Amino acid sequence: MTDVTVKIGGEAGFGIMTTGLLMGKIATRSGYHVFEYPEYPSLIRGGHNVVDIRISDEKVYSQKQKVDVLVCLNEETLKLHKDEIKIGGMIVIDNDKTDKSIIEKIPQNVTLVPLPFGQILKDNALPNVMLNNIALGALVYLLGADFEILKTLISENFARKGEDITSKNITASQYGYDYMKDKYSAGYNKKIPKMEKAESRMYITGNEMIGLGAIAAGCKFYCAYPMTPSSVLLHYLAAKGEKVGMVVKHAEDEIAVINMALGASWAGVRSMVGTSGGGFALMVEAVSLAGITETPIVVVMGQRPGPATGMPTWTEQGDLLFVLHSGHGEFPKIILAPGDMEESYKLTLEAFNLADKYQTPVFIMGDKYLQEGHESVDRSSISSYQFSIDRGKLLTQEQLDKITDYKRYLITDDGISPRAIPGMRNSLHQANSYEHREDGHTTEEAFERKVQVDKRNKKTATFLSSDAKLPKFYGDADAQLTLISWGSMKGPILEAMKEKEGKFNLLHFSYIWPLPKVKLTEILASLKNTLLVENNSTGQLGQLISMVTGIGIKNKLLKYDGRPIYPEEIIKEVDKLL
Amino acid sequence: MNTVNNQKNAGFSGYFPTWCPGCGNFGIWAALKTAFTNLSFTPENFAVIFGIGCSGNMNDFLWADSFHALHGRAIPNAVGVKIANHKLPVVAIVGDGDCYGEGGNHLMHAARGNHDITVIVHDNRVYGLTTGQVAPTALKGFKAKSTPSGIIEVPLNPIALAITQGATFVAQGFSGDINHLVGLIEKGIKHKGFSLVNVFQPCVTFNSENSYAWYREKIYKLGEDYDSSDINNALAKSMEAETKIPLGVIYETDRSTYTDSLPQITQKSLLESLAPNLEIIAKLMDEFV
Ligand SMILES: Cc1ncc(C[n+]2csc(CCOP(=O)(O)OP(=O)(O)O)c2C)c(N)n1
Ligand code: SF4
Ligand SMILES: [Mg+2]
Numbered sequence: 073m074t075d076v077t078v079k080i081g082g083e084a085g086f087g088i089m090t091t092g093l094l095m096g097k098i099a100t101r102s103g104y105h106v107f108e109y110p111e112y113p114s115l116i117r118g119g120h121n122v123v124d125i126r127i128s129d130e131k132v133y134s135q136k137q138k139v140d141v142l143v144c145l146n147e148e149t150l151k152l153h154k155d156e157i158k159i160g161g162m163i164v165i166d167n168d169k170t171d172k173s174i175i176e177k178i179p180q181n182v183t184l185v186p187l188p189f190g191q192i193l194k195d196n197a198l199p200n201v202m203l204n205n206i207a208l209g210a211l212v213y214l215l216g217a218d219f220e221i222l223k224t225l226i227s228e229n230f231a232r233k234g235e236d237i238t239s240k241n242i243t244a245s246q247y248g249y250d251y252m253k254d255k256y257s258a259g260y261n262k263k264i265p266k267m268e269k270a271e272s273r274m275y276i277t278g279n280e281m282i283g284l285g286a287i288a289a290g291c292k293f294y295c296a297y298p299m300t301p302s303s304v305l306l307h308y309l310a311a312k313g314e315k316v317g318m319v320v321k322h323a324e325d326e327i328a329v330i331n332m333a334l335g336a337s338w339a340g341v342r343s344m345v346g347t348s349g350g351g352f353a354l355m356v357e358a359v360s361l362a363g364i365t366e367t368p369i370v371v372v373m374g375q376r377p378g379p380a381t382g383m384p385t386w387t388e389q390g391d392l393l394f395v396l397h398s399g400h401g402e403f404p405k406i407i408l409a410p411g412d413m414e415e416s417y418k419l420t421l422e423a424f425n426l427a428d429k430y431q432t433p434v435f436i437m438g439d440k441y442l443q444e445g446h447e448s449v450d451r452s453s454i455s456s457y458q459f460s461i462d463r464g465k466l467l468t469q470e471q472l473d474k475i476t477d478y479k480r481y482l483i484t485d486d487g488i489s490p491r492a493i494p495g496m497r498n499s500l501h502q503a504n505s506y507e508h509r510e511d512g513h514t515t516e517e518a519f520e521r522k523v524q525v526d527k528r529n530k531k532t533a534t535f536l537s538s539d540a541k542l543p544k545f546y547g548d549a550d551a552q553l554t555l556i557s558w559g560s561m562k563g564p565i566l567e568a569m570k571e572k573e574g575k576f577n578l579l580h581f582s583y584i585w586p587l588p589k590v591k592l593t594e595i596l597a598s599l600k601n602t603l604l605v606e607n608n609s610t611g612q613l614g615q616l617i618s619m620v621t622g623i624g625i626k627n628k629l630l631k632y633d634g635r636p637i638y639p640e641e642i643i644k645e646v647d648k649l650l
Numbered sequence: 651m652n653t654v655n656n657q658k659n660a661g662f663s664g665y666f667p668t669w670c671p672g673c674g675n676f677g678i679w680a681a682l683k684t685a686f687t688n689l690s691f692t693p694e695n696f697a698v699i700f701g702i703g704c705s706g707n708m709n710d711f712l713w714a715d716s717f718h719a720l721h722g723r724a725i726p727n728a729v730g731v732k733i734a735n736h737k738l739p740v741v742a743i744v745g746d747g748d749c750y751g752e753g754g755n756h757l758m759h760a761a762r763g764n765h766d767i768t769v770i771v772h773d774n775r776v777y778g779l780t781t782g783q784v785a786p787t788a789l790k791g792f793k794a795k796s797t798p799s800g801i802i803e804v805p806l807n808p809i810a811l812a813i814t815q816g817a818t819f820v821a822q823g824f825s826g827d828i829n830h831l832v833g834l835i836e837k838g839i840k841h842k843g844f845s846l847v848n849v850f851q852p853c854v855t856f857n858s859e860n861s862y863a864w865y866r867e868k869i870y871k872l873g874e875d876y877d878s879s880d881i882n883n884a885l886a887k888s889m890e891a892e893t894k895i896p897l898g899v900i901y902e903t904d905r906s907t908y909t910d911s912l913p914q915i916t917q918k919s920l921l922e923s924l925a926p927n928l929e930i931i932a933k934l935m936d937e938f939v
Contacts, residue, residue, distance in 0.1 A: 273939065274938035284934060290925060292734075321733065343730070
């Protein structure tokens with residue numbers, strides 16, 4: 073089995089992320105499974121950027137702590153990451169530009185591979201920005217990867233910038249490649265040659281998967297204000313908007329964002345917004361507006377460490393209960409949390425159907441880890457996914473013509489009223505932010521108020537009986553220990569499970585709210601031993617579970633330093649309990 | 651509550667208003683219904699977004715497909731409706747607190763974007779619904795519940811603000827002159843682009859200072875000779891001392907609207923093209939391979 077982790081680090085502004093992307097794509101096109109996780113500070117220049125790329129011939133679910141090859145584009149990378157190298161690993165570094173005292177501290181069982189970036193740039197009159205290409209070429213050689221794929225990728229990547237730039241980039245990587253061939257012809261002891269039969273895979277982030285899902289769902293209005301980790305979703309949809317017939321609006325603030333989306337949705341167009349905790353805090357009043365006006369809306373809530381500005385470019389699952397309780401007053405809400413790339417696509421499609429069906433806000437809880445990390449995903453698993461668009465009780469003109477005395481907030485058995493949109497005939501109605509009667513007019517009557525609250529609440533009951541999904545089990549049903557987690561932490565847990573096969577299983581929640589109380593209680597009561605795994609400090613899913621079922625989860629692995637949980641950390645915790 | 655059936659405005663009249671007798675909102679309400687009738691609107695072929703305030707309470711007095719928004723947020727709702735269905739005329743009916751205070755940011759940006767909506771502001775220089783605090787247009791020194799010693803700030807200048815932020819139609823009316831106001835509302839709605847109609851609306855309960863009589867003494871109508879296409883003229887008008895208040899179309903210009911600039915909706919509105927294009931999606935997936 074091949075399993076190689078490459079780490080590339082350097083100063084922000086030197087194309088570290090692009091290097092990671094290209095390396096990941098080379099491996100993906102060569103037929104490997106890839107998982108990539110970038111870490112960077114909230115700075116444009118001068119900070120330290122690093123990207124982890126894990127490459128394997130087996131499915132990989134997350135990054136790992138230990139690194140095979142560390143490529144240092146600056147001295148800082150060596151200082152910060154030299155202890156992460158595996159025994160027998162390799163460090164690529166420009167010796168001329170690195171303090172001897174640091175080099176001396178490199179462990180004996182690690183191979184040092186000097187690569188004189190500076191000299192190569194100088195000798196060939198190449199600009200500094202080509203540094204990463206030299207590194208990439210060198211890396212391709214050391215790993216025995218296919219240089220032709222790299223050339224093709226560079227050409228694709230720089231196509232818009234013209235032939236001159238493209239060929240300069242290719243030349244720079246050729247220098248790196250040739251240098252290694254000349255000086256270290258044996259390369260690294262694990263190789264990733266192009267496979268004979270390479271499965272067609274997409275190399276994609278959670279943001280882009282959500283974007284594809286929204287496009288496929290027929291979302292025609294996306295509104296956002298830039299905020300990590302959801303900005304890439306805005307960039308992706310903005311780039312594709314014209315092509316797919318979607319209007320993508322960067323509005324003046326998050327309050328405008330969600331209110332524009334609610335306007336567009338009321339007018340009949342599937343609409344979505346994306347943000348992070350701080351931006352979502354500004355949207356909260358309008359979440360409540362969506363609740364009472366019964367206007368469908370999909371909200372992508374990309375979590376990052378708070379409070380306030382917190383650690384903008386890092387990861388955390390700290391906003392679950394905030395989202396659950398967001399919006400004043402009582403109204404139904406649906407919360408989904410994709411665990412991986414495939415779920416990001418499928419649950420986005422689902423989110424739009426649920427929003428239309430229940431005419432209420434639906435949340436997609438992501439985080440920096442899921443939304444900005446890349447993973448290779450079988451193209452066929454996405455493209456062959458069968459789904460249909462269900463707009464629920466949205467009325468057609470034909471249906472409306474048959475209705476006498478249309479009432480927007482008609483009392484129904486399932487709590488959901490037939491919905492008309494402005495501009496239709498025979499549909500006169502108002503969507504009202506005030507409490508209202510069935511016809512939409514404002515009321516403060518006790519009876520009318522209660523009837524409408526009950527009607528809205530009934531949607532939760534309808535959801536529980538027709539659309540709620542129980543958390544999913546992964547792994548050996550008879551295992552002695554069950555890990556309980558949600559959203560993006562699925563990957564690291566499945567990765568840990570590979571090594572501890574049969575020792576534990578996972579109960580994973582991607583349908584977070586509403587939760588089916590009776591069935592969930594039965595499941596939890598049947599578990600032998602449990603460990604809650606969450607990327608936050610207070611165990612928010614655990615709190616939610618005990619709120620619903622009364623069952624507490626005894627053991628907890630909680631991490632809240634801005635970094636994702638590593639499989640190694642899970643194994644350590646599991647070992648303590650077995 | 652009883653329904654009124656005014657022949658001339660048949661179709662638009664909802665419940666009889668709960669406004670204070672003599673409130674300037676009655677005049678705006680009448681002018682709106684007449685303007686809609688003159689424009690051959692029906693209650694179902696345009697959309698109205700109401701803010702929150704005595705002004706926004708018109709939601710139950712005016713029959714039309716409508717969205718009763720949050721305080722301050724009617725403009726972004728209206729912008730969203732317009733983007734979704736740019737063939738639908740969209741009118742926002744808001745208060746001065748609503749539009750110049752709570753939602754001030756939205757006004758500037760809707761003007762910049764030249765979103766093709768018409769915003770009717772009920773400028774009573776107070777917060778009516780919350781029982782009389784100062785609005786952003788309150789005159790300096792005005793004493794109200796939240797400023798018992800008189801407001802320290804100078805009033806916001808809605809006309810100058812709208813003009814300088816890119817509004818393409820800016821008018822000022824008076825609820826005591828319904829006929830004149832009807833004309834302004836009609837022109838505002840017909841105008842392609844962002845239009846603001848600031849309407850002086852006496853609040854007889856919480857603002858005894860800026861009464862009908864007070865306005866009648868100061869207002870004057872812009873004459874035939876006034877050139878509303880000249881921005882310098884318009885700015886000079888907007889800066890005239892409060893002793894002389896101009897009514898009429900103060901500024902009007904032509905600039906392509908937000909939705910006119912979106913190639914995705916040149917043929918059909920978003921609402922008319924809801925189905926996803928599966929062929930394109932397959933191509934998008936290929937881009938990641
Ligand atoms: C977010 C929010 N803050 C405060 C209020 C309370 N409130 C309702 S109307 C209003 C002010 C109304 O003044 P204005 O917009 O001038 O409308 P008017 O009543 O004068 O027509 C306020 C402060 C609210 N509804 N929402
Ligand atoms: S409080 Fe003022 S604005 Fe409100 S209805 Fe009474 S007079 Fe009109
Ligand atoms: Mg007011």
